[in-house]
Amino acid sequence: MAARDIHGVEAPWEEFRIVGKSHRKIDGVSKATGEAVYADDILLPGMLHAKTLRSPHAHARILSIDTSRALALPGVHAVITGADLSIQYGVIPWTPDETALATEKVRFIGDEVAAVAAVDEDTANAALELIDVEYEELHAFLDPRESLERDAPQIHASRKENNVSKHVELDFGDVDGAQESADLVVEGSYRFHGSTHAAIEPHCAVARVAADGVLTLWSSTQISHYVHRALARVLEWEPQRIRVIQPCLGGAFGGKSDPFSLEFCVAKLAQLTGRPVKMLWTREEVFYAHRGRHPMELDYTTSATKDGKITSVDARILIDGGSYSSFGLVTTYYSGQLLSGPYDFPAYRFDSTRVFTNKPPCGPKRGHGSVQPRFAFECQLDEVAEQLGLDPIEIRRKNFHGEHTKTVNGQRITSSGFMECLDKVERGSDWTERRGKLPRGRGLGVAGSMYISGTNYPIYPNEMPQAGIQLKVDRSGLVTVFSGANDIGQGSSSVVRYIVAEELGMDHEDVRVIAADSDLCPVDLGAYSSRVTFMVGNATIDAARKLRAKIVTAVAEKWEVEERRVRLIEGRAIDLEDPEQVLTTREAFELAEARFDTLGSTGSYNTPTLGGDYRGGSIGASPAYSFTAHVVEVDVDEETGRITVPKVWCAHDCGRALNPRLVAGQIEGSVYMGIAEALLEEHKVNRFGLHSGPSLLDYRLPTAIDTPDIETFIVESIDPEGPYGAKEAGEGPLHSAIPALANAIHDAVGIRLRELPFTPAKVLAALREKREREREAGGGAATAMESQGGLG
Amino acid sequence: MRVLTLDVNGDQQETAAPDHWTLLEVLRYRLGLTGSKQGCDKGDCGACTVLVDGKPVLSCLTLSAEAQGCSVQTIEGLRPAHLKRSEALEGTATGGIDPVQDAFDRCGALQCGFCQPGMMLSARALLDRTPNPSREEIQKALSGNLCRCTGYTQIIEAVETAVAESFGADAPRPSWVEDREHLREETL
Ligand code: FES
Ligand code: FES
Numbered sequence A: 001m002a003a004r005d006i007h008g009v010e011a012p013w014e015e016f017r018i019v020g021k022s023h024r025k026i027d028g029v030s031k032a033t034g035e036a037v038y039a040d041d042i043l044l045p046g047m048l049h050a051k052t053l054r055s056p057h058a059h060a061r062i063l064s065i066d067t068s069r070a071l072a073l074p075g076v077h078a079v080i081t082g083a084d085l086s087i088q089y090g091v092i093p094w095t096p097d098e099t100a101l102a103t104e105k106v107r108f109i110g111d112e113v114a115a116v117a118a119v120d121e122d123t124a125n126a127a128l129e130l131i132d133v134e135y136e137e138l139h140a141f142l143d144p145r146e147s148l149e150r151d152a153p154q155i156h157a158s159r160k161e162n163n164v165s166k167h168v169e170l171d172f173g174d175v176d177g178a179q180e181s182a183d184l185v186v187e188g189s190y191r192f193h194g195s196t197h198a199a200i201e202p203h204c205a206v207a208r209v210a211a212d213g214v215l216t217l218w219s220s221t222q223i224s225h226y227v228h229r230a231l232a233r234v235l236e237w238e239p240q241r242i243r244v245i246q247p248c249l250g251g252a253f254g255g256k257s258d259p260f261s262l263e264f265c266v267a268k269l270a271q272l273t274g275r276p277v278k279m280l281w282t283r284e285e286v287f288y289a290h291r292g293r294h295p296m297e298l299d300y301t302t303s304a305t306k307d308g309k310i311t312s313v314d315a316r317i318l319i320d321g322g323s324y325s326s327f328g329l330v331t332t333y334y335s336g337q338l339l340s341g342p343y344d345f346p347a348y349r350f351d352s353t354r355v356f357t358n359k360p361p362c363g364p365k366r367g368h369g370s371v372q373p374r375f376a377f378e379c380q381l382d383e384v385a386e387q388l389g390l391d392p393i394e395i396r397r398k399n400f401h402g403e404h405t406k407t408v409n410g411q412r413i414t415s416s417g418f419m420e421c422l423d424k425v426e427r428g429s430d431w432t433e434r435r436g437k438l439p440r441g442r443g444l445g446v447a448g449s450m451y452i453s454g455t456n457y458p459i460y461p462n463e464m465p466q467a468g469i470q471l472k473v474d475r476s477g478l479v480t481v482f483s484g485a486n487d488i489g490q491g492s493s494s495v496v497r498y499i500v501a502e503e504l505g506m507d508h509e510d511v512r513v514i515a516a517d518s519d520l521c522p523v524d525l526g527a528y529s530s531r532v533t534f535m536v537g538n539a540t541i542d543a544a545r546k547l548r549a550k551i552v553t554a555v556a557e558k559w560e561v562e563e564r565r566v567r568l569i570e571g572r573a574i575d576l577e578d579p580e581q582v583l584t585t586r587e588a589f590e591l592a593e594a595r596f597d598t599l600g601s602t603g604s605y606n607t608p609t610l611g612g613d614y615r616g617g618s619i620g621a622s623p624a625y626s627f628t629a630h631v632v633e634v635d636v637d638e639e640t641g642r643i644t645v646p647k648v649w650c651a652h653d654c655g656r657a658l659n660p661r662l663v664a665g666q667i668e669g670s671v672y673m674g675i676a677e678a679l680l681e682e683h684k685v686n687r688f689g690l691h692s693g694p695s696l697l698d699y700r701l702p703t704a705i706d707t708p709d710i711e712t713f714i715v716e717s718i719d720p721e722g723p724y725g726a727k728e729a730g731e732g733p734l735h736s737a738i739p740a741l742a743n744a745i746h747d748a749v750g751i752r753l754r755e756l757p758f759t760p761a762k763v764l765a766a767l768r769e770k771r772e773r774e775r776e777a778g779g780g781a782a783t784a785m786e787s788q789g790g791l792g
Numbered sequence B: 001m002r003v004l005t006l007d008v009n010g011d012q013q014e015t016a017a018p019d020h021w022t023l024l025e026v027l028r029y030r031l032g033l034t035g036s037k038q039g040c041d042k043g044d045c046g047a048c049t050v051l052v053d054g055k056p057v058l059s060c061l062t063l064s065a066e067a068q069g070c071s072v073q074t075i076e077g078l079r080p081a082h083l084k085r086s087e088a089l090e091g092t093a094t095g096g097i098d099p100v101q102d103a104f105d106r107c108g109a110l111q112c113g114f115c116q117p118g119m120m121l122s123a124r125a126l127l128d129r130t131p132n133p134s135r136e137e138i139q140k141a142l143s144g145n146l147c148r149c150t151g152y153t154q155i156i157e158a159v160e161t162a163v164a165e166s167f168g169a170d171a172p173r174p175s176w177v178e179d180r181e182h183l184r185e186e187t188l
Helices: A028-033 A068-072 A121-129 A144-149 A175-181 A224-235 A261-273 A283-289 A328-337 A371-388 A392-399 A418-428 A492-504 A532-559 A585-596 A660-679 A737-749 A760-776 A780-787 B023-030 B075-085 B099-106 B116-129 B135-141 B153-166 B175-187
Strands: A048-054 A060-066 A076-081 A112-118 A132-137 A164-172 A184-192 A204-209 A215-219 A242-245 A277-280 A296-304 A310-320 A347-355 A442-452 A467-473 A479-483 A511-515 A566-569 A572-575 A582-584 A600-605 A625-636 A643-653 A709-715 B002-008 B011-017 B049-052 B055-058 B071-073
Touching: A028 B075, A028 B099, A028 B116, A048 A121, A048 A261, A048 A283, A060 A112, A068 A076, A068 A121, A076 A121, A076 A261, A112 A121, A112 A261, A144 A310, A144 A347, A164 A328, A175 A296, A175 A310, A175 A347, A184 A371, A204 A261, A215 A224, A215 A261, A224 A242, A224 A261, A261 A277, A296 A371, A310 A328, A310 A371, A328 A347, A328 A371, A371 A392, A371 A442, A371 A737, A392 A418, A392 A442, A418 A442, A418 A625, A418 A643, A418 A709, A442 A737, A467 A532, A467 A585, A479 A492, A479 A532, A492 A511, A492 A532, A532 A566, A532 A572, A532 A585, A532 A600, A572 A585, A582 A585, A625 A737, A643 A660, A643 A737, A660 A709, A660 A737, A660 B153, A660 B175, A709 B175, A737 A760, B002 B023, B011 B023, B023 B049, B049 B116, B055 B116, B071 B075, B075 B099, B075 B116, B099 B116, B099 B153, B116 B135, B116 B153, B135 B153
Parallel strands: A048 A277, A215 A242, A310 A347, A479 A511, A643 A709, B002 B071
Antiparallel strands: A048 A112, A060 A132, A076 A112, A164 A347, A184 A296, A204 A215, A204 A277, A296 A310, A442 A625, A467 A479, A467 A600, A566 A572, A572 A582, A625 A643, B002 B011, B049 B055, B049 B071
């Protein structure tokens, strides 16, 4: 068992000097000036360009591939197919069902079939046209219901002989009994559509095999370590002969957290040609690569007492996984496991099934697996409140599970600032004054949520640390940090810098960070599940404290004083009792190096043993949970069905905000992304399985004009185990934006939209249905009430 | 293949590229100016925005030959151009970057940063023609540049900060800043 240290939440030297302040990011200036190097900015001498041939069929057997004409094209250096990279992989070691290029079958339109390396992209593209593939088409599954019911043909040959990717059924407490004895039972069916990450940087990878036989891969990945492992497996190379480097990354949001076909292809092509090889996917290809939000069909039943106490939640979820497993095992667990807060309910049951379909594979998108159930449940909670005549914020307060508690499914909750989140959005939106009194078509809605700060499930079972940090001290006064963490724009390298500077009392600009280079940096598992600040932060404190102890000892010995008198602060070492004794950081480093030899240290973090005592109980078990509340204001045009969101208030409990500006940026980005997928975006295929619009225009990314005004509040509950009390901020604040919007629509015009996205057509249909219902019920009265705006 | 003479960031550059290559390709893969980004290659994202004769242009939709005889400014040229305009800032912590770049950095707008070269050039072009734009004018001027990270909030704040500071006024204060100060007062 690796060591786990709790470092305490206090400042190392009485008062925080750097942490808690909005310093510049470590890479801000280089990004501002265009100096930052992203994967496609890497240009190596003699570099070849690679392109991928993709399947035109949603489901087909490959009868033959003939690459001879392509190989004969001048300028083509190599062509590879599934036969060259036939070993299966998958980010989850239990479900390796992908190959870099299709071996026997293709499973969606866009599935990778062959790759070409040529002197330039044009030649590579021309060569793709010359690859002859013979397919035998198979029945394509496009509807997850069909995949559930029909076993043949199988999309993946599996022991279970059906098209189910994963099934999880868990039961806590007496759900049936609770439903029977409840004062109110609300049932509903919800549908969550697919959406994709659409990071502005397309996937890109560059590989070089040097003459010494070392393969270097530069890739736009958010999980270097798993890519490293997967490369070793698929290429059958010893991992110590592979170096994986993540250059500056242009956005990820979960969309770069699987090993991707292009990473294996460039490596193989570089090996075969002896030349560096680059592959840059087009925007269209990025849409096929997908790994985005799983569409889900969700049936929820919630029971409550008449004073609004939730007594049970019962969920049945069908998950459309697309064509491969990806993180699907985890997705299926997360769809149930992460709903058990911030509310306390004594009985909970979920039955989640992920099926394969012949569509681009789904995976983790910001708020992995838990955004969809959160939408369904928070909408249902709003209905419970409505039917009991309770204020929607009040019912959330009433059911709050408190701090330092355990959820119904056995997850340990430490800090929680959820109540403060509710207070903030209530006050910010002027809820009490304005709700129910807005003009017709305008409304306010609320929702709450909870998310993990990392998980103690390390993807592949091992007892090594989940996060590691190494510090190297230079006599010049510079500290270099080697961090395994993938900085994907969220600022993990900046956070590491702030922590080291705080601990060593230095100017933060004298701390440089080298990150995500497997030759240089200790392993970190990657930027997923909101684990980085929490885990890497703790590892950094660990490493810095070990170093600090040496420096303090060396200085104290020199001054012949007790160590407690030595303080490292603002680039100096000072004696608390003798103002005459002062050294610069540089001098202190020199003393320590003289005393202890070459100076450095390492630090690590591992989670404590967490989770419920049942199969899957550790999936979704996190050392700390973040909490969020949203109020959304909405404007519904009853003529056109168009929804606009003028304003969103979001309060997020991230524990201690190590850099509040970066936290605010994460919150705002999350709110934007949630509202965007609820109103505009949809990742779907047509009846042939062809993507309906694989471009940023057709996919309808919101612009600066379409994005609501966001009012952000940072709540700091100070977690006992987080680095200085910090928790996550990057994913939690997306969740409740969507149900808060749905609840606001109900407040505005009295319709409950249970199917995402909320398009004008759906709004108009629901309004029509509502009018009909009212007419049938004898009409006049309801309409009169409604026109007073009294719908809450 | 075509020989091209381009004026990029004030330098006359001669290079050669296939006829169908766009300005973006020539900038990135011939001249090594990789600050201009490719997010879609079809005019949808704005990451490739450069200034041609001071106006924001999508370099992925501009044939390189069309840019001959014009002055092209990329993100790499923003700081030198600024340094040439003002002597005052040299030697500061950020080496005298353009106030737009500086404000983007300070306001946290540079998350992944991939959209930002284009975004900052659009902002610079806006401020050159409208030194004191309204919120709506800023949103409109930036609406051709997609950002997936920030929700645009800190970008708009950055532009407003650059504007305010150019007039010696106070930068805008987002809600979370106000909120934290209020809290601090309460607890003191
Ligand atoms: S790359 Fe030019 S608009 Fe996207
Ligand atoms: S900062 Fe990442 S896309 Fe704008």
